[in-house]
Amino acid sequence: MNWNDCIERTNTHSVKWSFPAEDVIPMCIADMDFQVSPAIVEAMNRKAQHGIYGYTTFSDRYFESVISWWKRRFHMDIEKEWISFSPGIIPGINVLLSVLTEPGDGVIIQDPVYYPFYSTIENHGCSVMKNTLLYEDGEYSIDFDDLEEKASHPRTKLLILCSPHNPVGRVWTQEELMKIGSIAKRHDLWIISDEMHGDLVYKGHEHVPLFKGDESLVERSILCAAPSKTFNIAGLQTSILLIPNKDLRDKYNEKLTGYGLMRPNVFGIEGTIAAYEEGEPWLNELLMVLEENKQYVLNYLEQHLPEVKGITPQATHLIWMDCTELGMAGEELCTFFLEKAKVKFDEGFKFGQSGHTFVRMNIACPKERIDLALRRIHEAILDYRVNRNIMK
Template structure:
């Protein structure tokens, strides 16, 4: 695998690279600019050459592959009856909220956080309760006192946990997860744990599934995951919802079927099976490359743009940049990088009030693309400072 190889994606219907201005470099949207593993390509090619792309369903091999991955990677033995499907994490979350809440109910999120959480809650007519993360000494931690206060409110029904956290990159410890789980159990709050980035941890860190920390938390948990971010196959639209609570699972799947979302696309099953059984060597190589890119970004910014501080991530290929020392108003920051540096990042303000003065950059790209983006950012900032 040649991760250094630049592959032009501009004419491939890529959301990330679908830009009218061909000069802009997109380091946003959480997919990778790396080709997937040969094993996945082979599995999809075989399916493609079969020549019939009718309705698909799940088979024993699929469930075995999902169970195999969670057992070998996290020492968590899933039961087949827990495993459900969604074409994506956010569609599935919408269904969960629709099935289990009513307008006016409250849902807790920990901002700055993945911004579709906000629209998901609002779409279902629920109230957003923000339990803002505390940013201290270059890292983030949970505010448990504030969390319990919000969880104890009578209309609080759910908590959407981002684990590992996007965009700040924290891998929550077993003690943090246990404490959160105990609070939610005391107050009857369901935990929707988005663990999409769990496989993309950095050296020295290990993702812990929320529902595995304490068996008593199984019944108040829904674990959302997918091979999408891990193996760069988000376009297959195949997410996994692990729902041990039978009643919750039945309510969720009733809506899933009712909206006609219960079937995977023609390539999702074979792609997932190949990823989980044969994709680990590819993933290990990619993680090594991401580690190298992370070191490079940190070193470059420290030397050339010291006003931008990297919030050191423990997971994800999405790096949270503290740009507050640039002296650029938060509402102008994203536009500055887009128009002056010709680099598209993810706008920090979208992630909640805790994102003001921050931007998110995707480092899952060949080094030459990353280098060009950093050079452009440096030049734009230097020009601004000279004015």
């Protein structure tokens, strides 16, 4: 696998590479600029050559591949009956909210957090209750006192947990998960745990699935996962919801059918099986590449750009960058990087008020592209320093 190959993605219907401005390096949107595992390509080719792409269902092999993956990667036993389908995590959470909440209910999120959570909650007439993460000395932690207070509100129904957390890159420890679980049980809350990035964890850290962290949460929790972020196959639209609670699972599947979302993508099933059965060697290589890219970016920022502080991620292929010392925020900050450096980041303010002086950088690309983006940013900030001194 050539991880340094800068594959051309323009004119391929890529959301990430469809930016209208010329000569912009997109370091945004959480998909990778790496080709997928050869095993997945072979599976796609076999299915394409078959020549029939009719309605698709789930085979025993599909379920076995999912169960085996969780057993190997997380040493966790899951039951076939728990496995439910969704074309994506956000559609799945929308369906769950339609079952678990009523207009006016409160839903807790831990901001700055994956921004579709906000609109998903509001779509159902629910209130966004922010349990804002504590940020001190470049590290994030959970404000458990505030979480307890938000959970105790009589209209609070559930918590959407992001584990590992996007965008700050925290891997929650078993102790932290136990504390979250005890609060949820004390106040009769459901937990939807988005564990999309659970496979992308760096050395020295271990992702603990919520059920494993606290088995007593099994009947009041849903785990959301997918091969999409792990294996760069988001376009195949095949996500997995683990719903042990039978009553909730039946209601979820009934709603899913009512919305006409019950059929998987014909290529999505093949891609999932190939990823989980044969993709592990590719993933292990990817993790080494991401480790190198992460350290390269953090070292560069520390040596050349003291105004931009990279928050060391424990997981994900993203780096959350604190740009407070640049003296810009919101749209102005992102416009600066876009117009002066020709680098497109995900805007920090989309993740919540506490992200106004931050941007999110995607490091899942060849190092050559990362280096070019960093050098452009360096030049733009050097000019900015000069102009700011002149104005003073």
